[in-house]
Amino acid sequence: MEAPILDDSSPRAGACRALDVFLFAPATARPLAALRIGLASVLLVQAAVVHAEFFDWFSRDGLFQGDLNRAFGPTFGPRTGDLLAWLSPLGVGEAAALRAIGAAYVVALVMLGLGLFTRAAAALAWFLHWTLMNSAAPLMYGVDQYAHIFLFYAIWVPVGRAASLDALISGASRAPTAGARVGLRIMQIHLCISYFASGVEKATLLDWWNGELIFRALSLPDYRRFDMSWLAQYPALAQLACLATLVVEIGYCVFIWPRRTRRLWLTAVLGLHLGIAVFLGLHFFGIIMCVLNFALFGISPEPRPDQAAFFAGTAPGESSTLTQPGMRRSKAL
Structure with a gap:
């Protein structure tokens, strides 16, 4: 017995098409690039504002270390104390190690904003941001939580596909x-x-x-x-x-x-x-x-008409499946 063929005009088929367009219709990376640049810029300004208190917060004798950090901080995740312990056998002193951590965080944010080695920069920025959050937990609030979440997304989402040095150097398609x-x-x-x-x-x-x-x-x-x-x-x-x-x-x-x-x-x-x-x-x-x-x-x-045609493998002006009702539906969403 043959399986029944799903009627293309049925509500179920229409819902499946709408969901497919909503989730998977090809899109440009412009919003993702704006997110990458904006997030990195805000965190760089934040770093510039708080840099004067950096040693007061994150040194071994800092305001939020020891028992206070253990009482109010998370039970899981890296802390600056962990990084200092890893660097100590290499002969790196506390002050130099903290400067290196701060510098690495800033460099990672700059690279993320520029879109240079984007995924690696996002991963490093996310890890160091997580470390700093855990090390001064009593000071953390909404901005740090949201920054941490969206830095994590930046590792996996193609935020470097547009308006980035990676795209410029590699000459990758902007489709x-x-x-x-x-x-x-x-x-x-x-x-x-x-x-x-x-x-x-x-x-x-x-x-x-x-x-x-x-x-x-x-x-x-x-x-x-x-x-x-x-x-x-x-x-x-x-x-x-x-x-x-x-x-x-x-x-x-x-x-x-x-x-x-x-x-x-x-x-x-x-x-x-x-x-x-x-x-x-x-x-x-x-x-x-x-x-x-x-x-x-x-x-x-949403892609411009010429981008949609290029992605579909047709010349501008020719018919493209991306400009059919499914694409118009995605624009409505």
């Missing part, structure tokens, strides 16, 4: 690839899950519904940048700000995808993070989230 689409989708979905989880967690707290949380955050000495005491006279304004945050974060996983609402939601989430940077002083967190959102959802990965 769209399914790998670029898959990598982009994985990181986009990761952001969606992250915002949804954050929004749902906030929604379980009463302070996010009555507006009290944002008023307290703006009044805390560690985060206070402006005198916002006047906000107590307008509780509805604080409540509106909290509710808007919940709507933006929970709705992100839905409204960031359709073209009709993507620009609105992207603008809203960029405004949210810029507000965090300005009013709470979390500059690096706000900036890195803006970089991730703009790179992953603000830059089109």
